[in-house]
Amino acid sequence: xxxxxxxxxxxxxxxxxxxxxxxxxxxxxxxxxxxxxxxxxxxxxxxxxxxxxxxxxxxxxxxxxxxxxxxxxxxxxxxxxxxxxxxxxxxxxxxxxxxxxxxxxxxxxxxxxxxxxxxxxxxxxxxxxxxxxxxxxxxxxxxxxxxxxxxxxxxxxxxxxxxxxxxxxxxxxxxxxxxxxxxxxxxxxxxxxxxxxxxxxxxxxxxxxxxxxxxxxxxxxxxxxxxxxxxxxxxxxxxxxxxxxxxxxxxxxxxxxxxxxxxxxxxxxxxxxxxxxxxxxxxxxxxxxxxxxxxxxxxxxxxxxxxxxxxxxxxxxxxxxxxxxxxxxxxxxxxxxxxxxxxxxxxxxxxxxxxxxxxxxxxxxxxxxxxxxxxxxxxxxxxxxxxxxxxx
Amino acid sequence: xxxxxxxxxxxxxxxxxxxxxxxxxxxxxxxxxxxxxxxxxxxxxxxxxxxxxxxxxxxxxxxxxxxxxxxxxxxxxxxxxxxxxxxxxxxxxxxxxxxxxxxxxxxxxxxxxxxxxxxxxxxxxxxxxxxxxxxxxxxxxxxxxxxxxxxxxxxxxxxxxxxx
Numbered sequence: 042x043x044x045x046x047x048x049x050x051x052x053x054x055x056x057x058x059x060x061x062x063x064x065x066x067x068x069x070x071x072x073x074x075x076x077x078x079x080x081x082x083x084x085x086x087x088x089x090x091x092x093x094x095x096x097x098x099x100x101x102x103x104x105x106x107x108x109x110x111x112x113x114x115x116x117x118x119x120x121x122x123x124x125x126x127x128x129x130x131x132x133x134x135x136x137x138x139x140x141x142x143x144x145x146x147x148x149x150x151x152x153x154x155x156x157x158x159x160x161x162x163x164x165x166x167x168x169x170x171x172x173x174x175x176x177x178x179x180x181x182x183x184x185x186x187x188x189x190x191x192x193x194x195x196x197x198x199x200x201x202x203x204x205x206x207x208x209x210x211x212x213x214x215x216x217x218x219x220x221x222x223x224x225x226x227x228x229x230x231x232x233x234x235x236x237x238x239x240x241x242x243x244x245x246x247x248x249x250x251x252x253x254x255x256x257x258x259x260x261x262x263x264x265x266x267x268x269x270x271x272x273x274x275x276x277x278x279x280x281x282x283x284x285x286x287x288x289x290x291x292x293x294x295x296x297x298x299x300x301x302x303x304x305x306x307x308x309x310x311x312x313x314x315x316x317x318x319x320x321x322x323x324x325x326x327x328x329x330x331x332x333x334x335x336x337x338x339x340x341x342x343x344x345x346x347x348x349x350x351x352x353x354x355x356x357x358x359x360x361x362x363x364x365x366x367x368x369x370x371x372x373x374x375x376x377x378x379x380x381x382x383x384x385x386x387x388x389x390x391x392x393x394x395x396x397x398x399x400x401x402x403x404x405x406x407x408x409x410x411x412x413x414x415x416x417x418x419x420x421x422x423x424x425x426x427x428x429x430x431x432x433x
Numbered sequence: 434x435x436x437x438x439x440x441x442x443x444x445x446x447x448x449x450x451x452x453x454x455x456x457x458x459x460x461x462x463x464x465x466x467x468x469x470x471x472x473x474x475x476x477x478x479x480x481x482x483x484x485x486x487x488x489x490x491x492x493x494x495x496x497x498x499x500x501x502x503x504x505x506x507x508x509x510x511x512x513x514x515x516x517x518x519x520x521x522x523x524x525x526x527x528x529x530x531x532x533x534x535x536x537x538x539x540x541x542x543x544x545x546x547x548x549x550x551x552x553x554x555x556x557x558x559x560x561x562x563x564x565x566x567x568x569x570x571x572x573x574x575x576x577x578x579x580x581x582x583x584x585x586x587x588x589x590x591x592x593x594x595x596x597x
Contacts, residue, residue, distance in 0.1 A: 067594045077595035166597050215597075334441065338460035345459040388594050395597075409590075411452065411460070 055170035060394040063375055066382060073386035076417050079215060081280035081361070082408045086328040089279060089321045096316035103312065107304040108296075109136025109288070110315045116322045117288055125247065126261045127271065129290045135300050136310045140245040140274035140287035145171050146299040146306075147241050147270045147289055148207070152177035156206035161192040162396030163364075164211045165243070177206070183398030186355055186366065190219035194228040201232070207239050210259060213246035216395045216404035217364040218340075218357020220250060223257045230262045239295075240269040245287070248278035248329050251337045252358040260290075267292055275314075277360075278329050279321045284314040336361050339407040339414060346418040347405070350425055361408045364392065368401040370428060378403055384427070385420040438463070442471055443480060448581075450484040489584050491576065497544060499528075499573040500551050502559070504539040505566040514538060517564040526554050537569070548572065 045053065067073065084090075108114065114131035121127040137143040144167060152158060154176030160168045161182045172179045180200050184190045192210070210229070212221040221229070233240065240259060247256040260269040274287025289299060340357065347354040347365040354365035367377045374391035381387050390406075392399030407414060438461055445457055458465045475481045490497040506517045514532050518539060522530045528542040545551040555570055576584045 064595050070594070073594065075594045078592045079596040080592060082590070082592070338441070338445070341462055342456055342459045390595055390597065411449070411456070415456065 051174055055173060060375065060391055063379055063382075063391060066379065067388040070382065070386060070388070073382060073388050074413065074417055074420070075388040076405045076407070076409065076414070077388045077390050078406050078408060079362075080282040080408065081277065081332065082410070083280040083332050085279060085281050085284070085317075086321075086325050088324050088328075089281065089317045092320035093284075093313045093317035096313050101312055101316060105136075105309045105312050105315055107309055108132075108134070108300050109310055110312075110319070113315050113319050113322075114288075116319050117290070120322045121271070121273075121290060125244075125256065125258045125271075127258055127266070127290065130293075133293050133296050134288055134290045135296050135303060136315060137274075137287045137289060137303065138307055138310050139276060139285045140243065140272050141167060142303070142307065142310075143272040143274070143287050143289035143299075144168065144241065144243060146302050147272065147291075147295070148172055148177070149175055149302055150295060150298040151207055151239060153206075155204060157202060157204045159197065159200050159205060159208045160396075161196075161209070161211065163190070163214075163216055163392060163399035163402070164209070164395055165215045166395065168209050168211070178204070180205070181396060181398075183396075184214075184217070184219070185398075189355060190214060190217040190364070191221055191225050192229060193225075194232050197229060197232050201236075201238065205238050207241055208233070209241045209243065211243040213244075213250060213256070213359020215246065215360055216362050216390070216392065216399065216402075217355075218360050218362045220252060220256075220359040221259075222252070222254055223262075226257055226259045226262060230259060230265050233268065234264050238268070240265070241272060242269055243272045245272065245274050246277050246360040247273060249333055249336060249361060250359050251333070251340060256359075270295060275318050275321055279318075279325060280332065281314070281317070281321070284311065284317060286310055286314040286318050336407065339409070339411060342411065343405060343407045343414055343418070346414075350418070350422050352421075352425070361406055363405045363407065364399075364402050365405065366402055370425070374400055374403055381421065381424050385424045387417050387420050387424075439471060439475065439480075442468065443475065446472075446481070446484075487580055487582055489576075491584075496546050498546065498548055498551055500543045500545075501571045501573065502541040502543060502555065503537040503569040503571075504541065504559075505568075506538050506564045507566055508538075509564070517562070520562065521559070524554075524558065526551075 113136060114134045117134050118129050118131050121129055148171045152172060152175040156177045157180045158172045158177045159180045159182060161184050169179050182192060182196045182200050184192055212219060242259050244258055250256045258271055260266045260271050270289055270291035272289050275281040275284060344354050344356060344363050352365040352367055354363050357363045370377055374393045378389050378391040390404040392402030392404060441461060454465045454468055458468045508514050509516050518530050518532060521527055526543050526545060528544050531540045533540050543551050543554060555568055559565060560568055578584060
């Protein structure tokens with residue numbers, strides 16, 4: 042059978058092509074040291090794991106309500122008010138399989154064929170294909186280092202057309218570590234007020250914020266809650282990636298339709314994870330703090346490390362990534378990462394994996410031990426010295 | 434602890450005391466001189482009791498025997514357990530002395546070259562002390578984890594090499 046003809050063209054087209062080769066190469070090197078992982082190195086705090094085990098011991102092994110356990114949704118509403126100054130009724134919350142499902146449901150609920158979705162880049166890789174699968178048209182905005190990789194109001198204005206349906210706002214940002222503070226969000230909000238454009242605010246890294254300023258959600262600004270869907274989850278803040286649990290909070294009519302799709306596609310998020318998440322929200326603020334303090338120390342070490350090596354690195358104030366510029370080497374991101382992998386067995390992710398505007402950068406994850414990070418920096422230093430020697 | 438930076442410094446050192454000063458300074462967003470001064474202060478205030486190395490003696494092939502001893506003692510009217518605890522702490526063989534809640538009073542860790550050496554220490558030096566009422570000696574058979582570090586099997590990072 043000719044499967045290429047049978048598969049849906051939109052699905053076939055969605056495979057990321059360019060960087061595939063690099064990932065395959067990295068996967069074949071089991072002894073390489075990696076700074077490529079986009080998930081915490083911490084284990085889920087014990088109290089949360091115990092709650093999961095406890096739910097299994099009590100035989101809580103069935104589906105939950107489609108939108109998620111009422112107790113969990115109430116706890117999420119309390120959390121959003123307590124930490125993000127957001128007011129939601131539990132009926133405005135949908136519990137999903139990770140933040141990723143929340144993004145998928147939101148786009149599917151809103152985007153009709155031909156609708157434009159504004160996606161600031163560099164960014165997490167899922168927004169583009171999910172938009173395309175709904176028949177939507179991704180409109181990319183290249184965030185620039187001189188703007189500290191923030192989306193600016195001017196860029197947004199220039200990208201808006203009569204067909205614009207949705208703005209995706211992924212801050213704190215993977216891969217750059219950029220954050221949008223209140224004043225920057227206010228400028229974006231000002232552009233959107235009075236329009237019919239909606240915002241999908243992906244705040245999965247909200248708790249990993251190092252600037253000293255608390256994370257601000259665009260939904261907390263005047264007039265924005267009615268047009269914003271906040272996506273968050275447990276993966277990054279509570280080191281719960283494998284539990285697959287996230288949520289969306291937003292206007293009731295939108296959440297209602299998202300829940301309808303979720304009901305057909307998923308049924309309900311994992312029950313064990315939902316019981317564990319209740320304990321995460323109730324008891325684990327101090328655990329978030331502990332992990333954030335450690336990430337922060339590593340962040341400073343790594344940013345200084347790259348700047349000392351002569352790879353200019355803007356100061357990331359969120360997530361657990363930094364995004365050094367490698368243009369001074371005269372190589373493309375993929376050339377740089379491939380050569381580094383081959384010569385020194387260090388795996389970084391080439392910046393163009395996150396959109397064309399990531400070209401000239403690499404993503405470094407600092408979700409590793411200090412010793413691991415130092416060894417990687419040492420090898421990268423050797424690599425750069427050899428590059429310079431070759432040139433001379 | 435009042436001073437968050439000091440607490441963070443102590444945690445870093447507790448985890449790896451050999452980390453270069455420049456790295457610690459970068460991690461805490463301070464100058465090397467500031468970190469150096471903090472370390473001196475912590476030492477002067479007795480917050481830092483010393484710097485040691487975690488050695489896996491079993492792997493190093495050295496003859497080392499370790500025992501945990503539970504002691505019942507008779508506390509003194511005026512000084513409670515302090516007098517006898519301090520007397521015992523003076524012995525070179527004794528690694529640690531802890532006052533415990535529960536079924537016994539003091540817990541000691543003792544290190545020696547052979548089982549015999551430890552047995553003799555208990556019989557000849559510890560038991561004869563006037564305030565020691567009884568002892569129970571437990572020999573350590575194997576160390577799996579110590580001071581937060583795994584002995585034997587290393588922990589493996591099971592995450593994929595690259596994840597977006």
